[in-house]
Amino acid sequence: MKKIILWSVLASFFILSCSKDDTDLEETLVEISVSATINTATEGSDNGQFTFTLSSTLNAATLINYEISGSATNGTDYQNLPNTITIPPNTSSQSINIITLEDGITEGNETVTVILISPNNTTAILGASNSATVTISESPEDFVLLPQEASAYMVNPNATSETIALFYNLKELSKTKFIVGQQDAFNSFYNDNDGISDIKKTTGSDPGLLGSDFMFITDDSNDGASSNWFYQQEQIIMSDAVEAYNKGMVNMFTWHMREPFAGEHFYTSQMTQFQKDNALMSILPGGENHDYYKLKLQKVAEVAQNMFGDDGTLTPFIFRPFHEFDGDWFWWGAAYCTPQKYRTLWQFTVDYLKGTLGVNNMLFAYSPDNNFLNDADYLSRYPGDAYVDILGMDNYGDFNNQGQMALENANEKLQILSHLSKEKVKIAALTESCFFVTPGQNMPIEGFYANNLYDALSNNEVEIGFMMFWSNKVDTYCTPTPELESTPDFLEFINKPRTVLENDLPDMYSLPL
Incomplete structure (x- = not known):
């Protein structure tokens, strides 16, 4: 009897062990x-x-x-x-x-x-x-991008025809010109003087590129009700983007996404240490906030797939998420994640939008701040050519009245972007910049636009598709309105050979025959 009991126990142990091993294997x-x-x-x-x-x-x-x-x-x-x-x-x-x-x-x-x-x-x-x-x-000097081959060099070769044309035309235009744009140009004004864009007040033309943001659109408080302030902002932003497309302008959306635990802040100076250390990790596949992040991407996709121009086609736009990632002021910055974790986040974001959600009217822009000195620095968190259409840079520091050496540094960094974009068949861009002028406190820099900025964007065969000024505010401007001290300098900048505003844009949404 004891032997029978013993064998039963051993058999049960063996079965349980095998079952556990099979589960572990799975x-x-x-x-x-x-x-x-x-x-x-x-x-x-x-x-x-x-x-x-x-x-x-x-x-x-x-x-x-x-x-x-x-x-x-x-x-x-x-x-x-x-x-x-x-x-x-x-x-x-x-x-x-x-x-x-x-x-x-x-x-x-x-x-x-x-x-x-x-x-x-x-x-x-x-x-x-x-x-x-x-x-x-073949070598970059011999390479000519043909219109019919443009999609092969894009993140999404199945993009809409208008989006493919935007990629091709930005690449072609960058050889001789660059588009001048501004963030929130249709809704943010110096001295709250609303109506037409501040650039149009000064030059007679809207900017060639409109910058927008998914921040309010993806806010946790956006419940989709017509009375909801965040939903109202969503409708305004979408309407502005469609208006810009109808005018032939280029659209670019930044994303100041709020951290996922409390959904309140994107600047780390306003976050707890726990939030700073865990926000990015938590939205990666397998993270506790990954499903939350997918809901935010679904909102981005919903907006992307519902902006139709007067011609009945979807509005193409440049998507610039997780920018200035080489600093510590955003929760996705280098201080809070490894290069591989950043690449994983970027790759998932692109794959989910493009593949799972079927968004076909986006170009993807990679844009660190100006904390790089060479190719290796710039590419340290690069997710790969298959995940990037635009090689950008945000740069305020080198233009902040730091002297000639800083301006030369800005040009050298743009040279890095320019030659990498040629090698990789991408588009280079100064994705965000300006010198903030607050009259009475921070005065204009003499020759800032026509000399400092233009030379950095043009010298040494730099080729960029566009540059974007940040938005004007009630008491501070990046682009001057009429009759300000720096207005003649800005007008000289706009009249330079390489700069392009909306009224001089070629057709950006059709491929040449």
């Missing part, structure tokens, strides 16, 4: 994916990159087998690649570079594709994103 299975984190390269100079990623880390090394295909030849057009890569233990990703070689033959664009085959780790399986492609082009 819980620990991770997906392997591959992406082209730098999806364009240039023959003999700029390299591409593939990144292999696990959905969560494993305690053991993971050997991944992959096939190589594409029109480029392994070992001839780029340095020889093996057919395996190992992700070390407790590491979520590993990258390989496509180091291009100059073969002296004109071949046009060529491709390198990797296709996942199998991992050696039984707790890892292949995910849906099991292939990726890098395009190798």
